[in-house]
Amino acid sequence: MSLSLSLILVCVWIVVANVIAFFPSKRQHWPSAYVLITLGIPLLIYFIYENGPWLGILVLLAGMSILRWPVFYLAKWLRRLFRRGTS
Numbered sequence: 001m002s003l004s005l006s007l008i009l010v011c012v013w014i015v016v017a018n019v020i021a022f023f024p025s026k027r028q029h030w031p032s033a034y035v036l037i038t039l040g041i042p043l044l045i046y047f048i049y050e051n052g053p054w055l056g057i058l059v060l061l062a063g064m065s066i067l068r069w070p071v072f073y074l075a076k077w078l079r080r081l082f083r084r085g086t087s
Helices: 006-022 026-052 052-065 068-086
Strands: none
Touching: 006 026, 006 052, 026 052, 026 068, 052 068
16 A cells, blocks of 8 residues: 555645644744645645545645634634625
């Protein structure tokens, strides 16, 4: 059984994201999150291409659990945007 390249890259991304999270700098977290998101989106697309959408959903959920604050602020922004649009 061989591992796909996309799975290896996703595992490396997860390890790097967790190592970055260990550093106690508040100032560095958002720029690091932007880099992780920028690298993570094409990696997720590549993973879905190689392994299918069901495993891709699991990888997406894993990435969202690591980058929970950007996801939280995105949801807050979307909620505010749709609430303003329906008024």
